[in-house]
Amino acid sequence: CQTPFPYPVVQRSPMTAQSFRGDSAWSRPAQQRQRYVTKMGKCQVNLGRIQEKKRFLSDIFTTIVDLKYRWFLFVFMMCYIITWVVFGIIYFFDAWIRDDISHIGDPEWKPCIENVDNFISALLFSVESQRTIGYGSRIVTANCTEGVILLMAQSIVGSMIDALMVGCMFVKISRPKKRAQTLIFSKKCVVSHRDEKLCLMFRIGDLRDSHMVDAKIRAKLIKSRQTKEGEFIPLEQSELNLGYDTGEDRLFLVEPQIICHVINDHSPFWEMTADSLKREQFEIIVILEGIVEATGMTCQARTSYIEDEILWGCRFEPCMTLEKGAFRVDYSRFEKTFEVQTPATSAKEMHELTEMEHQDQDQPLTVMVEEMSPPQLV
Template structure:
């Protein structure tokens, strides 16, 4: 039993440099075996998902929701789509104007004062195209026009005006939605580059820091965390991306944030946590990803904003704690964001939370008189000094 306790309470020896790495290449060595796994992460650090959807058979579903499809386009494709809409309508109606003028003979009677023209001053396709552009954009230079001598010309002009108004309305609506989306608001919501695992209130906890750079705060901000990990069931089924919820204080309301200052979000590693039986040594052998999702309402616009980030197993520092980035100056709290990423080494058991609880139970059962005067995480140290009591 003594050897088991000694193994459970070995202290970690974190790297000598406690400062956080600044880039992905710094976080993962070039020869690291899990570097490829990091590059295949489900989400980038900025929150963009890296799961590619392929072999979609029924693509007409995207056309049934054409508004969302257009809004989701990148700006270059967004502008290209509407530019092509304008060009196509100009060319189509210009061709119809030219065809009407050619059939009625207006093309061959230019300058004839006795001729009752349907479309005046259209002597070719180019002039008909200019008439189409002038009509749809309501320029109206006056040299080319549709007269009242033919009903089809009037109907054609009305149809082009309606189509042009529909394109204008759709472009303005899509552009307004696109530029007013709170997607860019997430750029001022920042997450620490690393998670840390250390003791807090005598419990092993996984922690990361989140902050808001703007003075206009998020309303009703909520935070969630998902552990994404592959596993094989007892029946042999392989689940490539199984999602497990990490409790960030849902039952106590601690998952609802008031981001007036950077906050350290804490996940207590208990028997309901996926990290319950994970030690510092086994952590280095695991391959998983933690997706952090922060949602809230933008105070200025009232629209819902979502910011995401991810952490892999190589970005979790065991035996570290975040440095404070707040100070009291001249009667007000000051936040120093240059210290947002800073961590420092603390004494932390390398054992899993399950091993800590088992060892603490043994210590309390065999050595209560001495152990109860010692903080829970270090009770086993007293038991190791008196192995006969175990």
């Protein structure tokens, strides 16, 4: 995608609030709007104009593992093919220099490598030597020192390639990326009251019977803002508290769970109403991390929610029932919500209104106590 999230930037000019808040990105429909993270968890950030690309070669193992499968298989095959061809050329060149090719079948000639009379036979000997096949028709004799040295060198190089490529293949196959496909998030967020507090909630679930160990959930709010000094920050990240201080962010993810963010005075949604929510431009990125029980590797699943994917005044329907002595999860109801009575005002206004009601209830009692005489008080 050529347009960064979520605003178009004027080329060859300093980034300002005016250039970043173009009318093309936000005037698009919600389904066409550029996300920072897709619903499937893929980060929509393209890195370009990297000057020091040699940094990738310093960590060649991670670079190879991060390749796509088609390029990984290409590198895997080329490592072996190039090695076979290079040593095949060296073996053929050695036989040609020693004039072994011209004395094929001569019983009195002592060749360095027996039965190497052309490049194809030298290539076959290279493959047989590195893969320790040893068909027996082509062998290195004790008549030349260079043949023994070449064989030792190829054995060492072949072992190094095996260690690198087999290790990369094992890590590539066992990476827990696919495990994240069975960790699902609700497509919508809901805003409603829970325990007399306005909360932002979404649902997560695990489709596998092998559960995540030490699962943790966290959320980031991506939103642009302008500082008091006039500096424009296009993609500022702020943390959404999902129960870090109480330990509620650590999950025992056996059944689908509803994750709750309490909208209090520390929340960025403290002054946001139902109407202002539709006019805001932000993105909530949810990150679920845990250890895969089968492999012991760390797995991470991500998703995102934009302002159009937040339902004000709704709750999630329960999806658990008790059947035959066990709990049953009905994932067909995972996304279903129902409307509840929720004021359209912000959490701040609700809090101020509650404080005013408490003050009004306490004021008549205070006046009554002040008007009472000391004898009556006794």
